[in-house]
């Protein structure tokens with residue numbers, strides 16, 4: 035049973051035909067038409083038509099950044115696209131005549147990790163995607179947790195500092211301002227300004243005119259003390275956020291995706307240390323695993339396809355995979 039997953043990103047639209055085991059059978063990608071929702075719709079329709087030619091497709095899942103309603107039909111709000119209360123599912127179904135669901139992109143990526151990646155073998159998983167911002171997904175008892183209105187698991191906007199740094203969402207002190215790729219650059223810049231262990235960061239900033247994510251990543255890999263200090267500070271914030279999340283959700287595994295997670299154990303070690311330091315009833319609470327995401331670039335399309343297939347083909351209990359985990 036094959037399904038199509040589409041992942042609408044800020045710069046590109048990725049699409050794939052995915053089988054029941056999460057394997058990609060065919061892929062496609064095009065640039066995202068900037069700022070024009072009609073052209074965007076045309077691009078998604080054309081991609082589904084290319085991917086579905088000469089194939090039996092069970093369903094299509096479309097992932098995008100934004101708030102999606104609980105029936106997976108309507109995009110309430112998208113940060114990168116001019117969508118406000120956009121009935122995207124209805125529009126696509128009218129043109130494609132295939133069963134379609136819309137899903138938040140972080141939820142789709144989290145679902146892929148739960149089914150086929152770092153979260154498999156668990157029933158309860160929390161994923162944090164550490165990219166430019168911080169995305170989140172929650173799986174509770176083998177099901178994606180969407181909340182009452184469909185906008186749950188916006189973990190990046192969990193407040194960790196009352197009255198803290200302003201966030202793009204309009205609030206202050208969100209973890210996105212302390213645990214994202216953008217936050218890492220800010221922290222690295224502050225360390226560069228201070229001199230001392232920041233000399234390597236300051237030299238990279240001088241060379242490139244601005245401090246870039248790739249320069250900080252390279253310095254982390256080289257063991258530069260300033261870059262490592264910035265990463266430890268970032269991990270400390272994320273570990274504290276995980277302790278709060280564990281108090282509510284009690285997951286067996288935390289999965290970290292996104293570009294910053296490529297630092298691997300250098301990121302996980304400070305997260306784990308901060309988590310244990312602030313965990314309530316430390317020593318009496320079973321410790322969750324902290325893992326790096328495995329599907330990396332494909333998670334969005336694989337998760338969107340799998341959610342769509344489950345929604346339309348699993349009888350009686352759409353979206354649930356109890357007992358159906360792929361090991």
Ligand SMILES: [Zn+2]
Nearest residue numbers: 191201203208
């Ligand atoms: Zn926020």
